[in-house]
Amino acid sequence: xxxxxxxxxxxxxxxxxxxxxxxxxxxxxxxxxxxxxxxxxxxxxxxxxxxxxxxxxxxxxxxxxxxxxxxxxxxxxxxxxxxxxxxxxxxxxxxxxxxxxxxxxxxxxxxxxxxxxxxxxxxxxxxxxxxxxxxxxxxxxxxxxxxxxxxxxxxxxxxxxxxxxxxxxxxxxxxxxxxxxxxxxxxxxxxxxxxxxxxxxxxxxxxxxxxxxxxxxxxxxxxxxx
Numbered sequence: 001x002x003x004x005x006x007x008x009x010x011x012x013x014x015x016x017x018x019x020x021x022x023x024x025x026x027x028x029x030x031x032x033x034x035x036x037x038x039x040x041x042x043x044x045x046x047x048x049x050x051x052x053x054x055x056x057x058x059x060x061x062x063x064x065x066x067x068x069x070x071x072x073x074x075x076x077x078x079x080x081x082x083x084x085x086x087x088x089x090x091x092x093x094x095x096x097x098x099x100x101x102x103x104x105x106x107x108x109x110x111x112x113x114x115x116x117x118x119x120x121x122x123x124x125x126x127x128x129x130x131x132x133x134x135x136x137x138x139x140x141x142x143x144x145x146x147x148x149x150x151x152x153x154x155x156x157x158x159x160x161x162x163x164x165x166x167x168x169x170x171x172x173x174x175x176x177x178x179x180x181x182x183x184x185x186x187x188x189x190x191x192x193x194x195x196x197x198x199x200x201x202x203x204x205x206x207x208x209x210x211x212x213x214x215x216x217x218x219x220x221x222x223x224x225x226x
Contacts, residue, residue: 013182014191021177022198024091025163028173029202032095033159036102038153043103044110045136056194058107065104070165073097078169090170098162102155109151113144146217153210156202164199176197 046058065073077097081088088096117140125135167176178191185191 009138014185017177017181018174018194018198019133021172021174024171025160025173026202027093028094028098028166028171029160032099032102033090033156034161035095035099036106036155037103039100039103040106040110041141041144043107044114044138046110047107048114049132049136062107065101066108068101070098070101070162071168073101074165074169086215089222090166093169094163094166094171098159098166102159102162105158106152106155109148109155110144113147113151114140116147117143149210149214149217152209156206160203160206161199187223 008156040201043058043062043171047055047062050058050223074094074097078088078090078093081093121139121143125139130138163173166173167179176194182188182191
């Protein structure tokens, strides 16, 4: 019993450090999720509706960033710009590396969602006098976002967990704060279990939100007719 109390006291004493790391984790995770999200929208539209050359270039971008390990991208974006005189902070290097990586994955999801809509609706919009950009953003885009909610929920979970890699280039997120605590207290199991629980809570809350959005915006009976 005393050992359990001692563990709780250690966590209580180091709670401010963990909360500070959690703040960085959440900020980083949400930043590169939404960076990837918005970039992926335009890339997916370009892949499906762009010229053959544009489609190949954008597909190549998606393929490259989906093929490389996240840790390699972190090192490239952290050390690479310094070679040409651009000094990025660890946070910004992680944001660009992981944001573009997840843009590659979300492009794949959005492309599939667009292709599931078919070409008839856009053709009808054009026949009604809509310009191509207006047809894309008023007819195709809302449906694409709706159909891709389950995939986005999965990508959110992956994004939050990928923030734990950012400590490799010096980002002091929750895992790095945990490592500092372990170095002082030498109690790795308690600290890592606590961090694991925090990751689970963040991931669970986010995926529940996506499930709510999916339920709210689904079209009753539409899935049966697709």
